[in-house]
Amino acid sequence: MRKDMETLGYIEVTGLSTALVVADKMLKTAAVELSALENTKGGGWITVVIKGDVAAVSVAIEIGKEAVGDAFVSSAVLANPAPGIDGLSQGDLFTTPQPDPDPDPTPAAAPVTDAAEPSVTSTAPQVEVIQPKTVAHQADDAAVKKPQATCNLCGDPACPRKLGEPRKKCIHYRELFNQDHKK
Template identity: 40%
Template sequence: MKQALGLIEISGLSTAVVAADTMAKAANIRILEIENTKGLGYMTIKIAGDVGAVNAAVNAGKQIGAANNKLVSWKVIPRPSDYVEQAFCCPEPPVPPSPPMKEAQEETGTGKTGETMRESPETAGEPEPDGGQADSVREETDSKDEPQEEAEQPSEEEDFKLAEKPKKVSRRTSAAKGTGTARTKNS
């Protein structure tokens, strides 16, 4: 389905926002972009939709721009060619930034806290002397208790750091000292 492309150029951001709002309310169109052009503070509003809807929206935007004496130019392109449609109607979505490596490792749980002991395939088949399975179970439960103790320790250190923080020195002084004039006693 071919759609129409509407362009309105208006001077000033606030007028462009009001015009875009009016255009969206006047007809069933899609606002593609409000682009800041270089020089003189012009804003280009790009819309797309059915030919009749784009004509109605552009006329509504023209009225707002003319009422504020900010209208620069306008154009409706019914059924633009594929090249124009690709350039204006289908902008490439922005690529989301990749997360930093430290955060990615923490999310996957590669950190040492909270790890449980696992048997390697080589030692899994060998029986341990003296009831080694009971010892490994004790070690697993001990390793689960250790992160809880570690979590309690930073809170004590934070309290210690808060106690060491010096108090702010008040910078308020009398008016005579602040102005640089000295007061003398008249006797």
């Protein structure tokens, strides 16, 4: 089979486990090669990409549609795709990025030292110096740690009511209710 005459088949399904089942069924049914499993953006859809000849890819895609039922989203068979189409995929779901090779393969030259002088290296741990807080800093910290009010009715930080909860949970509800209804 010539590389340029290869057919691409795409089937998109909901969920990774469904994609694995589809890939397994297609690979066992027809003489196709699994090219990639791609995670699409949003919806939990996974695209299974296969390669092979036109007949094998078409049969494999049809078997895949039948195997997944309601989890099927879409499919496409590209017979004799244009050059570069197979490179448009977003990437393989199961591959991990390979580390970049060292850009400078030449080893760095070792520093020249005099053999008569022994080299001394320090192994002392680094010590972080912590300054004691002044009274002004402690007052700033206390102001920052002031409890936040969660009740939008009374604004009291001691009130257990949170925004959106019934007004009756507010510890100041009766006072606020009487003020509103005195008029």
